[in-house]
Amino acid sequence: MSFTFFLLILSTIPLGGGEVSELLINFVNNKAAPNWQGYFYTVLLFVCACLQTLILHQYFHICFVTGMRLKTAIVGVIYRKALVITNSARKTSTVGEIVNLMSVDAQRFMDLATYINMIWSAPLQVILALYLLWQNLGPSVLAGVAVMILLVPINAVMAMKTKTYQVAQMKSKDNRIKLMNEILNGIKVLKLYAWELAFREKVLEIRQKELKVLKKSAYLAAMATFTWVCAPFLVALSTFAVYVTIDKNNILDAQKAFVSLALFNILRFPLNMLPMVISSIVEVRLQSLTAEGCIVVKNATFSWSRNDPPSLNSINFTVPEGSLVAVVGQVGCGKSSLLSALLGEMDKKEGYVVVKGSVAYVPQQAWVQNATLEDNIIFGREMNESRYKRVIEACALLPDIEILPTGDKTEIGEKGVNLSGGQKQRVSLARAVYCNADVYLFDDPLSAVDAHVGKHIFEKVIGPKGILKNKTRVLVTHAINYLPQMDSILVMCDGEISEMGSYQELLKQDGAFAEFLRTYANAEQSMENNGKLTNKFFWDKLVCGIPTGKEGKPIENGVLVNEVPGKLMQLSNSSTYSRDTGKSQHQSSTGELQKPLAEKNSWKLTEADTAKTGRVKATVYWDYMKAIGLFISFLSILLFMCNHIASLASNYWLSLWTDDPVINGTQQYTNVRLGVYGALGISQGIAVFGYSMVVSIGGIFASRHLHLNLLHNVLRSPMSFFERTPSGNLVNRFSKEIDTIDSTIPPIIKMFMGSTFNVIGACIIILLATPIAAVIIPPLGLVYLFVQRFYVATSRQLKRLESVSRSPVYSHFNETLLGVSVIRAFEEQKRFIKQNDMKVDENQKAYYPSIVANRWLAVRLEYVGNCIVLFAALFAVMARNKLSAGLVGLSVSYSLQITAYLNWLVRMSSELETNIVAVERVKEYAEMEKEAEWSIEQTAPASTWPEEGKVEFRGYGLRYREDLDLVLKNINVTINGGEKIGIVGRTGAGKSSLTLGLFRINEAAEGEIIIDGINIAKIGLHDLRFKITIIPQDPILFSGSLRMNLDPFDQHSDEDIWRSLELAHLKNFVSSLPDKLNHECAEGGENLSVGQRQLVCLARALLRKSKILVLDEATAAVDLETDKLIQSTIKSQFEECTVLTIAHRLNTIMDYTRVLVLDRGEVVECGSPDHLLQEKGIFYSMAKDSGLV
DSSP states (O other), X not given: OHHHHHHHHHHHHHHHHHHHHHHHHHHHXXXXXXXXXXXXXXXXXXXXXXXXXXXXXXXXXXXXXXXXXXXXXXXXXXXXXXXXXXXXXXXXXXXXXXXXIIIIIHHHHHXXXXXXXHHHHHHHHHHHHHHHHHHHHGGGHHHHHHHHXXXXXXXXXXXXXXXXXXXXXXXXXXXXXXXXXXXXXXXHHHHHHTOHHHHHHHHHHHHHHHHHHHHHHHHHHHHHXXXXXXXXXXXXXXXXXXXXXXXXXXXXXXXXHHHHHHHHHHHHHHHHHHHHHHHHHHHOXXXXXXXXXXXXXXXXXXXXXXXXXXXXXXXXXXXXXXXXXXXXXXXTSSHHHHHHHHTTOSEEEEEEEEEOSOEEEEOSSOOOOSSBHHHHHHTTSOOOHHHHHHHHHHTTOHHHHHHSTTGGGOBOOGGGTTSOHHHHXXXXXXXXXXXXXXXXXXXXXXXXXXHHHHHHHIIIIISTTSTTTTSXXXXXXXOGGGGGGOSEEEEEETTEEEEEEOHHHHHHHTSHHHHHHHHHHHHHHHHHHTTTHHHHHHHHHHHHOOOOOXXXXXXXXXXXXXXXXXXXXXXXTTOOOOOSSSXXXXXXXXXXXGOOHHHHHTOOOSOOOOOOOSSOOHHHHHHHHHHHOHHHHHHHHHHHHHHHHHHHHHHHHHHHHHTSOEETTEETTHHHHHXXXXXXXXXXXXXXXXXXXXXXXXXXXXXXXXXXXXXXXXXXXXXXXXXXXXXXXXXXXXXIIHHIIIIIHHHHHHHHHHHHHHHHHHHHHHHHHOGGGGGTHHHHHHHHHHHHHHHHHHHHHHHHHHHHHHHHHHHHHHHHHHTHHHHHHTTOHHHHHHHHHHXXXXXXXXXXHHHHHHHHHHHHHHHHHHHHHHHHHHHHHHTTTTSOXXXXXXXXXXXXXXXXXXXXXXXXXXXXXXXXXXXXXXXXXXXXXXXXXXXXXXXXXXXXXXXXXXXXXXXXXXXXXXXXXXXXXXXXEEEOXXXXXXXXXXXXXXXXXXXXXXXXXXXXXXXXXXXXXEEGGGSOHHHHHTTEEEEOSSOOOOSEEHHHHHOTTOOSOHHHHHHXXXXXXXXXXXXXXXXXXXXXEOGGGTTSOHHHHXXXXXXXXXXXXXXXXXXXXXXXXXXXXXXXXHHXXXXXXXXXXXXXXXXXXXXXXXXXXXXXXXXXXXXXXEEOHHHHHHHTSHHHHHHHHTTOO
């Protein structure tokens, strides 16, 4: 309650100041009064002002600290909620909205803490001031009160209107951030498809709506400023007019005029604050995120949310402890849903589910944290060296760790950008194995890894002889060759379990499953049935190890082959791993791995958000002025000057009026005086309205311009930029910094200019009244400047630190939302909550000093202001014989205000500096490196290009970064039009890098690629990327209609789209949806299964129908049947086209014209599949691993 008490005193002190100034004016008028009275009043005035300073800031300090605690609490609550939010609730609030809730709305609560007490203190101040006015001017005060009461509803209406606009703007902003989030997550796909422009248009469309609303609020703000500035004037005008007109004998003398003016100024604050406080109470919105509440499942029916139709019907099964169960079935039949149901992620409609013991979960799309590799695996458990080593070995991670720059201490980027798909999956698997749970749920972890690695993992981890052999394991899989080793198999079909039993039982039943096997398992079965001979031989060979040759070739058929992360770093590609001595030996030709440790540990992937230091450069302000438009900038300054000149003139006129001699109890010229006073006031109002409008509109120009530039620059950045920059930083730029430019900077500019001119004006008046003040104002000005510079430097840096420490809070929050099912399955919520609390505390550490600095500054400054009051009064007392009462009144009333003005001025100049940093940070991305031009007029190829689809690589080489080795070297291959080429090689051999080179995601380091006689490096990126099509490895969809996902530029008719869906085997699925093509895809396409997303990507390719098609392991996530369909579609539909396929499943490319085998970035074998099989080289050994030979 302490702050309530302070506020009570606060409300009354300014009135004391008014009373003392009245005594002072009387003293100057009364020539007979002794001098000591004047000095006494002067001191009293000073003491009053100082007391007010001390109490006010004590109050503010308490308020701010309370607000800060509130904010911390709210962020904590939102985070905890996000961890327990159900899927149905997740659908209603996207990641973008929840992050917004955390950033913007928590801030609102904090601001509210400062103002909430105004609700009772404002009326109190109003009542006291009115009482004193009545004593001074009698009933004519009522005229002024009437004007005020009229203005309150106007203000209130404006506050409510502003509120609705704010909600609309919030909504647009939420949508924009959500879209930006998706664009940043799927940027690679956007680049491959050359869709940047379509999505840029989508963002700008939302932005346009946002700016429309901003414009409306700007008009309102101008109105509000107009009433706020003119209110005291109108009140004074009406009161004085009534006072002098109702009775000729009412004389407006200095004491009445200036004491009343001081009291009116006191009234202005509470009257304007009330509507604002009320509206900010309305503005505090908290969305509620709701939460609900060995394996036996009986008659259970599940759906994704309460009102959805059930996705799983009457499920019955029991898994005995320690057994291994496979779940098989076609794409979209509910396999992943079954695991989600066991994890409690779905709503149980009826039935009974029990899972005994702790659970570990490996999702289909691996979730990797931005932490070191080791932290990702240990995942908050304590370190147990021997167990850790066993796990890493079992999950085939040893070779990867050897290659990472700092071993298992290497930092993994956000969403695992510097790991290949297979590596992410294995890290996710290792995390589960390490945590030593009782029940393991695997959602198809083997699809993303090569056949031989998959085999190794199955044998060493999941299978009957693996590390987990005594645990209960449920494995969703598409791989048939593991099924005979399962204890039992569940066959799913359309959300129901159609058959279950062991492999032999299911074969005997001769149902759907047996049929399914017969179709697919011929090749794979023959291998299994050939007895375990091949197998045994294979494993023996692996364990004993076959010594490697001098050139350091890795073992061909073992698993222990270099696994190079597919994305960012190809460090030493030539370290070998050989098992003949049982140790690994590095024959690292490049010497990369022998780097001194210090250098190794310094390798960081992501760049933290950096804080700039020092003063904000003048160029930043200049940039902002240019963004507004120079004409508008100078116009606004001119209008500000007009306003303040009019204001000074009107007050000076008032002082002349009060000095009019009184003849026969009345004043002459009353009407002239009143008329001029009114005219000056009205011109002041017009100027205010003008500058308010101009600044607001200018601000909107600026934010449109800056956002457009930022968006354009980010979209034009190369892929490497997104891999280095955490998405949190980028989202921060688009949400927080743009928000600052939109809605914080313009009002701050208004207040800054206002207070600058106010201070100058006050000094001029004091100098006019008592010229001797010229001696004292400059030294005080110097003290003021010194304090101000000292403070602004500190405050600015604190503000920067605060905004930099805010980024990790969002990044961590974003990451949590993406991996929430994993965190829940491992029951790691407590640890994540603790991490979040620590990050929030880090942020508050930077925030608290800035509050304290604010108070420090305010107290120092107000003392400077109080000294000005002291001297103005003192000089007036000393020179009282030469001065008119009117001038003294004017000078004292201005000096009383100067404290507040000075305080505002510094506050605003520091606010301006700290907020203009937003412009600096948005500009920062304009200077980043860009990728090549999107289209180049001069070299644009013909619209029919490429006609035959002939691709030549001539001495081609590629590296990911300047300082790294070549990932691909001297590749010389000519692919004729219409050829079907399979690209194979161990993980990390450079298969994906080849496609990145073809699309110029990375530019060539040497050599060139020629398509139909045109060197692709010479043409624009979009000209190239529109002409070749890729079906990427991770199928990414964007939220929006299905139609938009297939054809964002609206180039195709509905018939075309339906035809492509039919060929992609999605027609039945889409026509069963209520909205058909307008079916809304969720963020990231989460309401489609991974397999269905893959088919949507196929449909995209069919729509484009380009001459060259690249398949990047496109069938890793689909079952064999769908895979077969896809392959046949590709064969029939792309018959004339050149097809390049990166294959994990060799059976898909056995009928291709040629196969390229890559190893360590070089082509080692090239020829038809049959020819290569006879050569008995690498391809042969890989085929043998997959059981095709």
